[in-house]
Amino acid sequence: MSIRNAAVWSLAAQYATFVIQFAASVIISRLFLLPSDVGLFSIALAASMLVSIFQDMGITRFISGQPEMRPEAVPHYASVSVSIGWTVALAIAATSPFVASFYKEPALIHLLWLIAGSYLVMPYATVPAALLVKDMDFRALFKVNAGSAFAGNATAIALAASGFGAASLAWGVLATALARATIANLIHPVRPRMPSHLKTVKPMLGFSSMSFVLSASGAVGQRSQDLIVGRLLGLAATGLFSRASALAGQLTTLVTGAIGNVFYPAFARKRDAGExxxxxxxxxxxxxxxxxxxxxxxxxxxxxxxxxxxxxxxxxxxxxxxxxxxxxxxxxxxxxxxxxxxxxxxxxxxxxxxxxxxxxxxxxxxxxxxxxxxxxxxxxxxxxxxxxxxxxxxxxxxxxxxxxxxxxxxxxxxxxxxxxxxxxxxxxxxxxxxxxxxxxxxxxxxxxxxxxxxxxxxxxxxxxxxxxxxxxxxxxxxxxxxxxxx
Known part of the structure; x- marks a missing residue:
């Protein structure tokens, strides 16, 4: 697929995902949830994402940026991703009482458990999606991104309408992860298999060790916003701040997010060619x-x-x-x-x-x-x-x-x-x-x-x-x- 055609499909995915997420946020915020509800969920999501810095460990960047990929190593990379994801899920669940105590909001425990469940499923989509990016098959990636966004947001709207409150958003996160893993593996199935020795995954682990530091630093900078606002200004303020930040960020993703997805592998090719x-x-x-x-x-x-x-x-x-x-x-x-x-x-x-x-x-x-x-x-x-x-x-x-x-x-x-x-x-x-x-x-x-x-x-x-x-x-x-x- 050419860079321009890849950009068109990547833009289509961004537009479809944005429309779905934006419509859901409008429906849920206008009809069902108050700023304090959104603020409560935002704190839970931000807290879980601080732990989820371990989730990707640079696996997506490593795979999509490789000049050559040995097929026999792919299941081993997937097994590493799954192992990390399950560890993250356990860490989120284990720390949920401490987060709830820090913010004096017992409801955070339930939300964090639901979000932890999504990390049990999410890593099954990591390697298949990274392979689609590497192959610049953005037509297939459109199905993964748009399909999972529709499933997750439809779930959130239905549960919000049924009176689930902030928990409806957490159930939406879990539904998105389930749909993303299912669609990605239907398109590009990868069955995780533990390596018999570390040699096959050593290059990825070497890359991931430094990538983890980057992820940790980036997570603190980006995900701590709602945590800081929540602690200093309260739930309603967090909901308003989160909604404003999300709307600006979503529009950025809609307008140019797809371009970055296409140009990363394109720049990798230019690097390999010495240009x-x-x-x-x-x-x-x-x-x-x-x-x-x-x-x-x-x-x-x-x-x-x-x-x-x-x-x-x-x-x-x-x-x-x-x-x-x-x-x-x-x-x-x-x-x-x-x-x-x-x-x-x-x-x-x-x-x-x-x-x-x-x-x-x-x-x-x-x-x-x-x-x-x-x-x-x-x-x-x-x-x-x-x-x-x-x-x-x-x-x-x-x-x-x-x-x-x-x-x-x-x-x-x-x-x-x-x-x-x-x-x-x-x-x-x-x-x-x-x-x-x-x-x-x-x-x-x-x-x-x-x-x-x-x-x-x-x-x-x-x-x-x-x-x-x-x-x-x-x-x-x-x-x-x-x-x-x-």
Missing amino acids: PLAAPYLHLVACYTALNWAAMTGLALCAEPLVMLLYGPNWIGAAPLLRWTALAEMFFVAIPLQMDIPLLLGQIKKLVWVNLLDTAAAVVILAIGCTIGLEQAAQSRLAYGLVWWSIYALYLSGIIGFRIDRLLMVYLRSAICALAAGLPLITAYSLGMRGAEMGLPVLLALCGLGVLSWLATLALTRHPAWAEVRGAVGAIAGPLFARSAG
Whole structure:
């Protein structure tokens, strides 16, 4: 499968998963659950994910980045994944009483047990899915991701409607894991088999030992957010903060998450061929920022009407948080593949130290914001984003070889396009239209005008992403026209 076709299928998977998850979050939040319910689940999920840093141990990256894969070693890798997953499940279950005691919420025990159950199943999908990524079979991966997302979210909605509260979300996590493992093994079956000696898995274990440190550091930085907010500001604040962060993160995944999935194996091939990476990396940055900065500008501008229309008045407190987290997200997409590229180039030891610095900044800045208030906690994400960008921009420029001034020129063109995308909303607000009172038809019309303005500016500025947009449209429209003509 070509990179462009792979990107189209990967985008399709991201869009389908986003639509399913987004629709479920709207239905559940608007009709069934309060911010405190979502906050309770967010704390349970964040606590379990701190333990789940052992889960992957870099197995996915190891398999998808290998120049050659010995078929006889694959079942052994799967057995390692399953062994780790079961250990994680036991650890989550064992620590659940301590987490519940720390937050003084006994209901956390039940939620953590359900989430622990998902880690008994999840590792059975790890190696099959990694092999699909390695083969760039994103058509099959679409079935895995979209199918499991539908199963898990449908379960969560049904149980929330039946009065299960926060537990409905935990049951949804378990259903997602079951569906993902089932579909992945139907498409690319892998039967785990314990190796007779460590020789066959030694390369993977060597890679995983350092990858674990990276995973641990990254988990503390990313997953501790809800834990810190929950401890310092309470359940309702955690629910609002989690919803705002999730919405901004989901939109990022929708817009460009698929591109990263495709470009990781693509960069691995360029590395193996000895090709320079600076030019293709700057092209990737251009695509990331052109798409994401426009989306985040729109999200920040329509935060208030969007929250009111989607989630209702119970969630209006998430609107100012969403505005700040959307702006912060612009930093986090400005340096894509910040972990993957160093791993491909054998920089894992140095990457560990860089990531530890990043993690320390994330925890300290958020904790300071939380001591002031909830909105200040969201604003602290913007300060952390600037620190994050500084760390990884300097690091990757050193190992890839791109110049910072060329990177800034890419940013300038993307910023102009993002401003053009937000211009209709900015104009509407300047004319006195109130965000909270804006109806859905008006909001959709303004966003549609923003998309047209963005596309026109891409073409006028000759932005590198313009060629990719046209290519993606051609990859989708070409087969459709050929099919209709036949």
